[in-house]
Amino acid sequence: MVKTNAMRLLEQAGIAFSVREYPVDEEHLDGMSVAEMTGLSPDQVFKTLTARGEKQGILVFCIPVNEELDLKKAAKAAGDKRVEMLPLKELLPVTGYIRGGCSPIGMKKKYRTFLNETAILFDEIAVSGGQRGTQIVIAPDDLLSFTEAEYADLT
Numbered sequence: 001m002v003k004t005n006a007m008r009l010l011e012q013a014g015i016a017f018s019v020r021e022y023p024v025d026e027e028h029l030d031g032m033s034v035a036e037m038t039g040l041s042p043d044q045v046f047k048t049l050t051a052r053g054e055k056q057g058i059l060v061f062c063i064p065v066n067e068e069l070d071l072k073k074a075a076k077a078a079g080d081k082r083v084e085m086l087p088l089k090e091l092l093p094v095t096g097y098i099r100g101g102c103s104p105i106g107m108k109k110k111y112r113t114f115l116n117e118t119a120i121l122f123d124e125i126a127v128s129g130g131q132r133g134t135q136i137v138i139a140p141d142d143l144l145s146f147t148e149a150e151y152a153d154l155t
Contacts, residue, residue, distance in 0.1 A: 009146075018137045019129060049069050078114070115147075116151075
């Protein structure tokens with residue numbers, strides 16, 4: 001198993017987590033496939049989406065893979081008028097991560113982060129481990145405190 005920067009950061013902070021690996025397939029980069037390959041419920045596997053708020057700048061939203069981000073709810077949670085998804089070409093320079101491997105843990109800078117409130121329904125949720133083929137399974141409150149995120153209704 002390859003140890004990612006996200007994993008190192010959690011270890012340094014003394015936060016418990018486990019790792020689920022899955023085969024990377026360019027045609028199955030979607031979250032539903034990841035949930036299936038890792039044996040987790042799609043409600044408990046969270047994708048990390050990066051957006052730009054009109055006033056707030058870069059914002060990070062973690063939502064279940066079987067849901068769509070509601071941009072109006074995202075803007076409301078961030079206290080912004082409008083939020084739009086970050087263009088794919090900006091993802092790597094802004095976050096340090098590529099599509100399919102974007103983790104809320106260990107981005108280039110500390111961005112304001114929101115975790116969909118449904119995460120509290122689970123003892124553990126999964127987020128990207130920082131590279132394709134790797135999921136970090138972690139308690140939602142641990143993820144929340146480490147990333148200084150806020151729970152919000154985002155879908």
